[in-house]
Amino acid sequence: MNLLHYYIGVDLGGTKIRVALARSGGEIVDVRSFPTEAERGTETVLANLQSGVDVLLADGGCPWDKVAGMGVCVAGFYDCKAELMIKSPNLPGWEFFQLKQKLEDLFALPIVIENDASAAAYGEFCFGTGRGQEDMLLLTLGTGIGGGLVLGGKLYRGSRGFGGEIGHIPILPDGPRCGCGRRGCLEALASGTAIAREGRNLLAGHGTTLLREMVAVSGDLRAEHVFEAARLGDAASNGIIDRAAYYLGRALAIAVAILNPGIVVLSGGIAANGEQFFDPVRRHFHAAVLPLLATEMLIAGGRLGADSGIRGILQLVEEQLE
Amino acid sequence: MNLLHYYIGVDLGGTKIRVALARSGGEIVDVRSFPTEAERGTETVLANLQSGVDVLLADGGCPWDKVAGMGVCVAGFYDCKAELMIKSPNLPGWEFFQLKQKLEDLFALPIVIENDASAAAYGEFCFGTGRGQEDMLLLTLGTGIGGGLVLGGKLYRGSRGFGGEIGHIPILPDGPRCGCGRRGCLEALASGTAIAREGRNLLAGHGTTLLREMVAVSGDLRAEHVFEAARLGDAASNGIIDRAAYYLGRALAIAVAILNPGIVVLSGGIAANGEQFFDPVRRHFHAAVLPLLATEMLIAGGRLGADSGIRGILQLVEEQLE
Numbered sequence: 001m002n003l004l005h006y007y008i009g010v011d012l013g014g015t016k017i018r019v020a021l022a023r024s025g026g027e028i029v030d031v032r033s034f035p036t037e038a039e040r041g042t043e044t045v046l047a048n049l050q051s052g053v054d055v056l057l058a059d060g061g062c063p064w065d066k067v068a069g070m071g072v073c074v075a076g077f078y079d080c081k082a083e084l085m086i087k088s089p090n091l092p093g094w095e096f097f098q099l100k101q102k103l104e105d106l107f108a109l110p111i112v113i114e115n116d117a118s119a120a121a122y123g124e125f126c127f128g129t130g131r132g133q134e135d136m137l138l139l140t141l142g143t144g145i146g147g148g149l150v151l152g153g154k155l156y157r158g159s160r161g162f163g164g165e166i167g168h169i170p171i172l173p174d175g176p177r178c179g180c181g182r183r184g185c186l187e188a189l190a191s192g193t194a195i196a197r198e199g200r201n202l203l204a205g206h207g208t209t210l211l212r213e214m215v216a217v218s219g220d221l222r223a224e225h226v227f228e229a230a231r232l233g234d235a236a237s238n239g240i241i242d243r244a245a246y247y248l249g250r251a252l253a254i255a256v257a258i259l260n261p262g263i264v265v266l267s268g269g270i271a272a273n274g275e276q277f278f279d280p281v282r283r284h285f286h287a288a289v290l291p292l293l294a295t296e297m298l299i300a301g302g303r304l305g306a307d308s309g310i311r312g313i314l315q316l317v318e319e320q321l322e
Numbered sequence: 323m324n325l326l327h328y329y330i331g332v333d334l335g336g337t338k339i340r341v342a343l344a345r346s347g348g349e350i351v352d353v354r355s356f357p358t359e360a361e362r363g364t365e366t367v368l369a370n371l372q373s374g375v376d377v378l379l380a381d382g383g384c385p386w387d388k389v390a391g392m393g394v395c396v397a398g399f400y401d402c403k404a405e406l407m408i409k410s411p412n413l414p415g416w417e418f419f420q421l422k423q424k425l426e427d428l429f430a431l432p433i434v435i436e437n438d439a440s441a442a443a444y445g446e447f448c449f450g451t452g453r454g455q456e457d458m459l460l461l462t463l464g465t466g467i468g469g470g471l472v473l474g475g476k477l478y479r480g481s482r483g484f485g486g487e488i489g490h491i492p493i494l495p496d497g498p499r500c501g502c503g504r505r506g507c508l509e510a511l512a513s514g515t516a517i518a519r520e521g522r523n524l525l526a527g528h529g530t531t532l533l534r535e536m537v538a539v540s541g542d543l544r545a546e547h548v549f550e551a552a553r554l555g556d557a558a559s560n561g562i563i564d565r566a567a568y569y570l571g572r573a574l575a576i577a578v579a580i581l582n583p584g585i586v587v588l589s590g591g592i593a594a595n596g597e598q599f600f601d602p603v604r605r606h607f608h609a610a611v612l613p614l615l616a617t618e619m620l621i622a623g624g625r626l627g628a629d630s631g632i633r634g635i636l637q638l639v640e641e642q643l644e
Contacts, residue, residue, distance in 0.1 A: 077614055086614060135481045147580070151473060158582025159457045162615055169576040170610045180612055254491040258469070258580055260480025288492045290502055292399055292408060293484055 009314035014090025071317030073119035080161030121148025123312030128303035141270035189247040192223035210234035249284025267302030331636035336412025393639030395441035402483030443470025445634030450625035463592035511569040514545035532556035571606025589624030
């Protein structure tokens with residue numbers, strides 16, 4: 001295929017669907033977001049995706065017969081052997097859903113599906129913080145914690161596509177309940193959800209804390225409030241962040257002993273707090289890791305922000321279909 | 323190189339050097355063991371290796387000019403980028419030793435060096451329990467705990483060759499001291515050394531235990547005594563084994579969430595106890611792991627015994643030099 005052609009990249013999230021149109025070679029023509037309406041079920045979500053793609057192609061003046069394939073990245077457990085969406089935290093009702101087959105039927109295009117953190121890892125590896133590395137671990141730190149691995153220069157999926165699920169490594173026996181149903185997973189200790197939960201626990205106590213005033217204004221409590229209160233000098237909020245960083249640092253010490261990567265990239269909303277979070281994470285990491293494994297290894301933020309998944313899946317679909 | 327030629331495989335251990343002579347294609351002509359005499363320093367060890375190789379070649383009627391290369395596997399941290407032995411638990415005085423260069427000078431042969439657990443993993447992958455798999459984790463459970471990874475059908479080394487160091491993942495904050503100097507590594511909780519230490523702690527107490535009688539006879543206390551006492555019905559000894567299996571099971575739950583392998587192979591002296599150890603390890607693993615990651619995944623013993631490292635390094639040297 002050496003004529004000009006296009007690829008579609010999709011980041012299928014719980015609240016919005018991001019769709020990108022790119023030329024072969026990687027140049028992105030346009031990116032748009034559309035509501036997912038996940039609560040209305042699979043048919044509505046797929047219809048929203050389809051109309052989003054239609055809009056993008058029409059506005060970009062790209063005829064359907066110039067589109068060579070579509071890549072979709074999605075949060076959750078996608079079984080790459082069985083080509084089956086096992087379950088997704090963001091998409092209720094998608095259990096054991098034949099996503100690939102469904103999309104092939106709908107779009108009559110070759111479809112590539114990937115876990116969103118894996119796609120983000122590949123994006124940062126090819127175009128962002130991971131450039132020039134061989135072995136890289138990426139974590140997406142948001143409401144949940146996802147992970148993606150690039151090993152020996154290639155995206156690593158594992159035997160069924162579940163490689164890199166660092167959010168669900170058991171860290172604290174009898175720890176807080178995780179979204180997966182078990183206790184003490186990393187995600188239950190260091191995600192945005194975990195930080196917000198600890199913030200609420202703090203407010204349930206009687207101590208004075210800046211956090212109380214901030215939440216009285218905004219009405220709800222998100223991880224971002226805890227970070228902001230800590231930046232403004234609130235010791236209790238800083239303690240919450242330090243504890244999340246402690247668990248994340250220990251988890252990285254574990255992952256690094258297993259993988260010996262050249263770099264660990266932290267991305268997602270929580271990582272957007274930058275050094276305020278990276279600094280204690282690095283401190284706890286170095287306290288826990290075998291020093292030999294940590295020399296010459298970087299812990300750094302991602303560079304592509306919310307585009308990492310789209311960039312990664314576009315690269316993957318082009319590599320796999322060319 | 324299409325004439326008949328030979329490879330030498332070496333497993334360089336703390337007490338003995340195992341040397342194998344193999345024909346191209348993998349057929350092993352002979353394997354012998356020689357004393358390492360590690361305490362006498364690097365020069366003596368290398369002289370012992372050299373005379374061992376001489377004996378093997380003379381007895382096998384193999385002239386030097388038919389030998390195409392030598393593979394050496396060794397316990398410890400071998401930096402594959404710097405081609406430097408960083409340190410080895412079994413070989414005092416080998417810190418920052420240029421092992422590859424030294425062997426090339428000594429034997430005037432192409433040399434391949436690999437961590438012993440990585441070589442064992444590759445051996446079991448090519449010829450043993452891991453045959454037919456794509457992604458595999460192997461643990462060597464002996465006086466220490468080593469680990470090797472075969473991912474996507476290839477030996478995975480990591481950025482400096484330290485991949486798979488599962489013995490040094492931090493498991494228990496403020497746990498027992500590990501040989502590496504830190505506290506609470508898996509190796510300090512589930513190795514033969516750890517099991518023997520817990521056995522001695524048991525005897526330091528006042529309870530009656532079968533273990534006391536057994537050790538009164540044998541004079542020292544090794545992990546094997548604890549296993550034997552447990553087999554004979556000693557509840558306290560069984561408790562020690564169950565606790566080691568608990569930590570190992572949790573460590574495997576962690577490694578499996580990161581790697582999503584098709585199989586975990588347990589080898590080494592402790593694994594030779596078979597189901598007596600595997601059964602509680604599997605139980606604790608399943609209690610800790612995200613169930614989705616554990617379906618269709620095996621935990622099984624190695625098949626090659628003490629030959630796994632030699633078989634693996636011979637295969638590696640042949641692949642790399644052909």
